[in-house]
Amino acid sequence: MGRAPCCDKAKVKKGPWSSEEDAKLKDYIQKYGTGGNWIALPQKIGLKRCGKSCRLRWLNYLRPNIKHGGFSEEEDNIICSLYISIGSRWSIIAAQLPGRTDNDIKNYWNTRLKKKLLGRRKQSQANKLFGSSHDPKDGNGMETLSNSAIERLQLHMQLQSLENPDFPHYDNPPMWPCKLNPIQEKMMQTLQLVNESSNPMMMQNFTPATPKKVDEYYAQSTNPLQQDYSPMSNMMMTGIESSMGINIPESSSSLVPESKGTTQPPSMELQQCWAFQAEIDELLSNKGAIPLEGQHMSTEFDCFKDMHGVKDSMTWWSNEFQANSTSWDSTGVLDHKQIDKKYNESVIGRNVQ
DNA sequence: AATTCGGCCAACCGCACAATG
């Protein structure tokens, strides 16, 4: 038995809002605020609408200083960067873009930005690999990998290739994230689950590395590419390492090793880590696939050419975002509530809880 | 000119969580 509906659906109006309804709602809220109860609000002002519908209309359309459409390149970069980092947490992303609503950003991402970045070809390949045609009864666990995770993985790998264009990235060492936020941790746990079920042999032999082992890895590194401590790498988690259970000590994030150290081979954990990264990469890039008509393999990442200076901007933004966020799980929500509170206090002159 | 198709976006739905009694 589910919870009772918030309103009588037979008696409320649905569909597009008329200008009269907009005016009623706007006038009332500008005069009296929301009163802290959206459910009761439509009755007070004689609107035959669900309270939730009123709230949505106000937040997404009638609220002052709302911007619609015309996303700037900087906003594109911010959205992309945050999506890769935290996924479809639209409210949090919206909180970082003044005047934008979560709904707007969500629509913009789903209809334009995603296509711009991923391109049709990779999308169709991903669908082929993980899409609805896949039989969930196969039991290989791939169905548990969400589209969001796939997209983020793809985006990240594309960015990684841009970082080191001369090297196929399955030959590259991992670029260590300095510290995962809880959301990133969760995503990596999901990826780990997928890997566990799709390749149990690999995980059987795996034991999580300790921070000490990671420090040893840094000391052992001989390849200049293994010294990647760019902010980009910190923000855009490779994820694979994390999914393998390797913990990155916080202190490592700001350390740039002076020497290259010894020539000892990397630890077993790291070799397994790279192998897993190569495996995922192989899976996603689907190297054996025949290019679609009119497309060439060399255009793999051409979609990113549309994003002028995306790397620099994203790096900058990543640092700013990290620096400004006191905590990951509350940032957006708090900001949103603060905005509403400020509006009620300053415009309406009311002190709302 | 008529029809089909696909992109876009506003709005709805249902779930999860927080607040309250």
Next chain:
DNA sequence: ACATTGTGCGGTTGGCCGAAT
């Protein structure tokens, strides 16, 4: 401690509109 209610959020849908055929 539990039940109820309100709010916030992300996913999805339906309809409009312009482009293509």
